[in-house]
Amino acid sequence: MNRLSYQIYEMSHAALAPSRALSDFTRLFFKNPMNPLAHTPFGRNVAASAELFERITRRYGKPSFGLGSTLFDGERTEVVEQVVWEQPFCRLIHFERQAHHRHYPQPKLLIVAPMSGHYATLLRGTVEAFLPTHEVYITDWSDARMVPLASGEFTLDSYIDYIINMVHSLGRGVHTLGVCQPSVPLLAAVARMSAEDDPFVPASMTLMGGPIDTRESPTGVNQLAQQRGPRWFRDNCIHMVPFPYPGVGRFVYPGFLQLAGFMAMNLDRHVNAHRDMFNHLVQGDGDSAEKHREFYDEYMAVMDLTAEFYLQTVDTVFVHHSLPKGEMMHRDKPVDLTAIRKTALMTVEGEKDDISGVGQTYAAQKLCVNIPDHMKVHYLQKNVGHYGVFNGSRFRAEIAPRICDFIANIEQAAKKQSAGKRTNLKVVASKS
Structure with a gap:
């Protein structure tokens, strides 16, 4: 069992925090209606790129049911x-x-x-x-x-x-x-x-x-489970929860690994979906972009087992x-x-x-x-x-x-x- 991979994942996520903040600032700057560039193809392309970068690298929290x-x-x-x-x-x-x-x-x-x-x-x-x-x-x-x-x-x-x-x-x-x-x-x-x-x-x-x-x-x-067997999963998929989570020290199958596996199964579909979102943002198709956000806000929110x-x-x-x-x-x-x-x-x-x-x-x-x-x-x-x-x-x-x-x-x-x-x-x- 790998005891450090989870820590490395957390460190990588933290290291990208300044880039995410800059990307978010860039998106807001180029979407501000008071900014003349916001109404140009250049401005829309920059804003769309910044939003995609922020969404791809962020951590998604637990969604709400929202059934009011x-x-x-x-x-x-x-x-x-x-x-x-x-x-x-x-x-x-x-x-x-x-x-x-x-x-x-x-x-x-x-x-x-x-x-x-x-x-x-x-x-x-x-x-x-x-x-x-x-x-x-x-x-x-x-x-x-x-x-x-x-x-x-x-x-x-x-x-x-x-x-x-x-x-x-x-x-x-x-x-x-x-x-x-x-x-x-x-x-x-x-x-x-x-x-x-x-x-x-x-x-x-x-x-x-x-x-x-x-x-x-x-x-x-x-077929993957049958071929690899429990030992392979224990040696390659089990990691220790790092500080400062309440479950620090607990061995888990991390949600980010499960998500990576799900996305790898249909990688072309997810790549095309994000490319389509980029095009929707550039074209100003807010409804289609919002449908993408709703789906991936749910899909990218994962938990550890x-x-x-x-x-x-x-x-x-x-x-x-x-x-x-x-x-x-x-x-x-x-x-x-x-x-x-x-x-x-x-x-x-x-x-x-x-x-x-x-x-x-x-x-x-x-x-x-x-x-x-x-x-x-x-x-x-x-x-x-x-x-x-x-x-x-x-x-x-x-x-x-x-x-x-x-x-x-x-x-x-x-x-x-x-x-x-x-x-x-x-x-x-x-x-x-």
Whole structure:
């Protein structure tokens, strides 16, 4: 494990601070409407170059969800973020709608965000889509460099524990949705709860673009992990958090390495996007430039993962395929997917997903053999990649409505079953 690379990265970032300040001053100078050069091709080119340099070399902070309102019962309603559960490595956020009237309760939906380098705000569009029809909660994972060593380790087992505890805190009948990476720990958590006959086992789980079985349609990411193995990742990807972060001394997989890996996969696309932004700025196309800023403000904001969680995930999910082989363990107890009987399952995949190939998420349908067929749904969305599975126009128009229908059907079936039980109890009572 390299103990100095993180420090070198921080020093390089600090060394560029004067250049960023000068670049920012240059941008403001050449965009000032009082400056005659601001209205010339030369001035616009200089301002655009200065902005691109500053954006490429800056550090992006954690974005906000910014979901101030939503439609509820046909009316625009204020939304307030409330932290309803908290542990050192995660907060559970409830998007509470400040409606003065509520004619009927709506299903609780726990969205398990990925811990894969980006913040939970990457799922802003996912949350927004379900706000009008559900009580929405989301896992807000902590940046490992901000968690002191005294808070202990965070492993894949810890991740599963957190999901179970959060489901308990929300009560019976909660619906869960795992996007990408959390599909595995969410499925494992439901399996463990089912094996223990836990009364709080979720009513449903929706798994979206997740690596349940990476032997199916392996992508470049899957093949890299398989070829290199856990030891290579430990020796080359794990670094120590430097001073002055609260997590100083903690070994992590840095977010900047994850971001570099993501960008390297589609380098041409990112280069073209920045070139297009430069042209938009020169041409005065503010709307197009702002769309670029919004996307990359989110995309470039990254967080560190604990080394133990990252390495255990690589080993369990991508190298040994422990879950589909029936070999995965949680706290020395087997993760038995055949124990799942009462939780409905929906899987969603994108036709052009280059992170989790087609068939990797669907594998859950084949592994959960004791879930009744009428409680299983699979959907393959045409013409979308990994990001389009949980965000964008096709997600809003085609995927989200299907998930809503899936949850609504489960809720309706549960109400019918509950009504039938009450009727049977009345019959028994009258006979006695």
